[in-house]
Amino acid sequence: MSTSVLNPSNKKQDSIRDMQIADLGQVVAIEQLISQSPWSLKQFEQSLDDATVLARADKIIGFVVIASVLGEAEIHNLAVHPDYQGLGFGSLLLDDALAQLPESIRLLHLEVRASNFPAIRLYLQRDFVQMGERRDYYKTEYGREDALLMSKRVGTDKD
């Protein structure tokens, strides 16, 4: 799979493709920049089959990890390099992932920190709804914070 992307000047070199072993160094570096509890290299290695990157030539701009089981899927990770946030790349990764979901998938789930307003806003714009919360689920610098559980109906019976 390959998709041209937005903005700015080098867009002909942009693509969305499966994550490869050679990408892992950049992927882990992005993860360490953006996450308070970053995934390890091993976690990404174990998720390679479920992972997609958005790349500009050899540079990784962002990635998404979505696992599917028995008619349901879950977004395990979604990130854009801080230098490229706010430019539409997260939307592009999410929309591509939604478009690539197997036809059998009917529900897509995710968990997000209650304080992560950019991500929550992005998910609300894509019609995810909050289905619940897990109290004190995530560690923070000062203690713990809740996770919001969000879901979106996908596929033919979404109405």
Ligand SMILES: CC(C)(COP(=O)(O)OP(=O)(O)OC[C@H]1O[C@@H](n2cnc3c(N)ncnc32)[C@H](O)[C@@H]1OP(=O)(O)O)[C@@H](O)C(=O)NCCC(=O)NCCS
């Ligand atoms: C969440 C994330 C993937 C969004 O990617 P992005 O490329 O910055 O997002 P986009 O430019 O595509 O913006 C999409 C929407 O996200 C929301 N958004 C993005 N940045 C925002 C910000 N700083 N403040 C508020 N909302 C924001 C907006 O709703 C925006 O849509 P709009 O511009 O039409 O209002 C990115 O901010 C990121 O990597 N954050 C750190 C990792 C993370 O939190 N991942 C999600 C874990 S559940």
